[in-house]
Amino acid sequence: MNAMNPHQARLLARQHELMQRLGKIETDLDTTRNPDSEERATERENDEVLEELGLQGQMELKAIEAALKRVADGTYGTCVRCGGPISEERLTAVPHAALCRECMG
DSSP states (O other): OOOOOHHHHHHHHHHHHHHHHHHHHHHHHHSOOOSSHHHHHHHHHHHHHHHHHHHHHHHHHHHHHHHHHHHHHTOTTBOTTTOOBOOHHHHHHOTTOOSOHHHHO
């Protein structure tokens, strides 16, 4: 069995964290609303923020899943656009990066 590289470990940890966070967001969105109309307006605003955080989390989760597939395929660390290497610095900052710095623009 191959040892897990540090990037893969970080990806899996972040994936787990996001899945927990998205579950909490879903639970918060499903909770019963306050009958007070002023409170409901505030709750609706909070729901919009939660929904946006949920969408961002889902997008990051998809990027992590794609990065884990690249790890499995042996292409992790290779830019999906130009085929060049993604710098270690970039992968440390953004472990699910699919593009090198040059292709990011």
